[in-house]
Amino acid sequence: MIKDAGLGLRRSFLYDIYDYDIKPNWFEIAPENWIKRGGPILKQFEKIRSDFPIACHGLSLSIGSPDPLDFKFLEELKQFLDYYQIDIYSEHLSFSMEGGKRFYDLLPLPFTKNMAEFVSEKIMQVQDYLKRPLILENISYYLTLEEEISELEFINYILEKTGAYLLLDVNNVYVNAVNHGYDPKDFIKNIKLDRVKYMHIAGHLDYKEDLLVDTHGEKVKDDVWDLLEFTLDLTGNVPVLLERDNNIPPYQEILEEYKKLESIIKKVQEKHARI
Amino acid sequence: MHEFEIQKKFAEACRTGKLDDLNVDKERLQLYTEIIAINVEDALVNAFPILNTILPEEVWEKVVRDFMKEKLTTPYLWQLPEEFMEYILKSKWKNALDIPFLEDLLMYEWLELELFYRNEVEDEKVFNWNQSFDLNTNVEIINFKYPVHKINLYDYDEMVGLKGSYPLILYRNLETNEIEYIEITPFLYEVIGLIIQGKTPLEAVEEIASKYQIDYMEVLEPLEQFFKKLTAKKILI
Numbered sequence: 058m059i060k061d062a063g064l065g066l067r068r069s070f071l072y073d074i075y076d077y078d079i080k081p082n083w084f085e086i087a088p089e090n091w092i093k094r095g096g097p098i099l100k101q102f103e104k105i106r107s108d109f110p111i112a113c114h115g116l117s118l119s120i121g122s123p124d125p126l127d128f129k130f131l132e133e134l135k136q137f138l139d140y141y142q143i144d145i146y147s148e149h150l151s152f153s154m155e156g157g158k159r160f161y162d163l164l165p166l167p168f169t170k171n172m173a174e175f176v177s178e179k180i181m182q183v184q185d186y187l188k189r190p191l192i193l194e195n196i197s198y199y200l201t202l203e204e205e206i207s208e209l210e211f212i213n214y215i216l217e218k219t220g221a222y223l224l225l226d227v228n229n230v231y232v233n234a235v236n237h238g239y240d241p242k243d244f245i246k247n248i249k250l251d252r253v254k255y256m257h258i259a260g261h262l263d264y265k266e267d268l269l270v271d272t273h274g275e276k277v278k279d280d281v282w283d284l285l286e287f288t289l290d291l292t293g294n295v296p297v298l299l300e301r302d303n304n305i306p307p308y309q310e311i312l313e314e315y316k317k318l319e320s321i322i323k324k325v326q327e328k329h330a331r332i
Numbered sequence: 333m334h335e336f337e338i339q340k341k342f343a344e345a346c347r348t349g350k351l352d353d354l355n356v357d358k359e360r361l362q363l364y365t366e367i368i369a370i371n372v373e374d375a376l377v378n379a380f381p382i383l384n385t386i387l388p389e390e391v392w393e394k395v396v397r398d399f400m401k402e403k404l405t406t407p408y409l410w411q412l413p414e415e416f417m418e419y420i421l422k423s424k425w426k427n428a429l430d431i432p433f434l435e436d437l438l439m440y441e442w443l444e445l446e447l448f449y450r451n452e453v454e455d456e457k458v459f460n461w462n463q464s465f466d467l468n469t470n471v472e473i474i475n476f477k478y479p480v481h482k483i484n485l486y487d488y489d490e491m492v493g494l495k496g497s498y499p500l501i502l503y504r505n506l507e508t509n510e511i512e513y514i515e516i517t518p519f520l521y522e523v524i525g526l527i528i529q530g531k532t533p534l535e536a537v538e539e540i541a542s543k544y545q546i547d548y549m550e551v552l553e554p555l556e557q558f559f560k561k562l563t564a565k566k567i568l569i
């Protein structure tokens with residue numbers, strides 16, 4: 058079971074986590090980085106797996122592709138999840154493949170009713186196949202391809218229709234709010250918070266005044282910490298994961314941020330215990 | 333569904349870097365095309381640092397861009413360099429790049445990376461002339477035409493001039509986890525080839541010795557030392 062604060066596991070500190078007294082409650086990995094791999098790195102992963110809860114956060118499902126689902130990939134994924142007994146599998150509400158060719162990046166979907174319907178069908182197929190609920194993340198995006206309905210309506214419709222859960226990325230909400238000119242708190246108040254399985258928090262880059270880029274390569278900004286606290290206040294006790302995927306500092310520095318995350322979670326928990 | 337058409341145009345712009353077909357903010361579209369190209373390029377530069385330095389930058393970028401337009405099919409980013417290698421060797425770029433040692437170099441750079449992630453069989457076998465052996469799974473035996481494994485010793489023209497036969501055992505050292513190689517003779521390359529096919533070391537040495545017109549009895553002793561080294565390192569299992 059994942060609970061409270063967790064940390065995105067990275068190669069660069071794979072061998073550091075046992076050297077410090079503070080240990081994250083749980084880790085998140087991208088299964089694509091580990092499927093069909095072996096050698097010393099996999100041995101270390103297996104040790105970590107035996108000592109910590111692990112959540113899988115996928116990259117290659119491409120649930121919103123015009124393409125059919127890649128069942129060969131799904132089979133390999135299911136084998137991996139089953140073998141390491143990982144129940145939590147999250148992905149992104151986006152597409153990262155078209156015509157069988159991939160991007161290794163998350164592209165936004167046209168926000169239309171047809172698209173919501175189409176994606177929902179595919180989500181249900183995946184849930185059926187994996188025998189696990191899907192947990193879908195709101196991605197950060199820089200372009201709106203089409204907006205027949207709002208992003209919020211799009212996400213809520215899909216969650217309702219499929220029974221999938223939400224991985225609410227608070228930083229992505231913040232980034233999108235700036236990039237597309239809406240109020241992040243309004244967005245959070247109106248998204249289906251009862252479907253949130255866990256949350257993400259990460260850093261972004263101030264690219265231009267009206268354009269933030271979700272790099273996962275910076276420290277978490279103060280405004281985003283505030284938004285997390287605001288969100289936790291509404292959701293109550295939901296696990297939160299700190300993501301740092303690029304420009305990764307020494308593990309000790311990551312632990313400092315992790316401690317900050319823990320303290321915010323604790324603060325909200327204590328407040329809720331009093332009321 | 334008209335949404336698919338939008339997605340296709342968006343995807344095409346991301347692959348090609350050409351922005352004109354889509355009625356959206358060009359600056360933000362360009363941000364996507366750049367992020368995607370950087371992701372792919374990082375993975376490839378990291379896997380093929382030497383090829384990257386040999387090729388002029390504009391050529392490298394053309395190859396990568398073509399690759400992006402035509403391939404990128406694996407769901408695993410770690411596998412992308414292998415797809416890139418296969419793409420180059422099957423496309424017009426194989427000849428267009430005009431590097432005589434291209435194939436060897438691609439293979440060497442890819443294996444240097446890939447062998448690190450292979451599981452190994454952990455049990456050690458004691459050497460015996462009359463038993464069958466196999467290569468461990470963390471090992472490759474390969475016969476290069478150019479000494480690409482020593483590319484840092486030679487400049488481009490020297491490398492081209494060294495065309496010949498360079499058989500190697502390439503493996504992950506199980507104690508240090510470093511990727512290492514052992515240079516072997518063509519004779520040993522053929523012997524090991526037969527061993528992998530199921531012959532005992534003795535049968536293999538007899539067969540290849542007669543091909544090379546060597547008295548096999550005379551080579552058994554030094555070869556035994558060599559094979560014992562290979563079993564001790566769990567290269568032969």
Ligand SMILES: [Fe+2]
Pocket residue numbers: 194226257259300
């Ligand atoms: Fe995220």
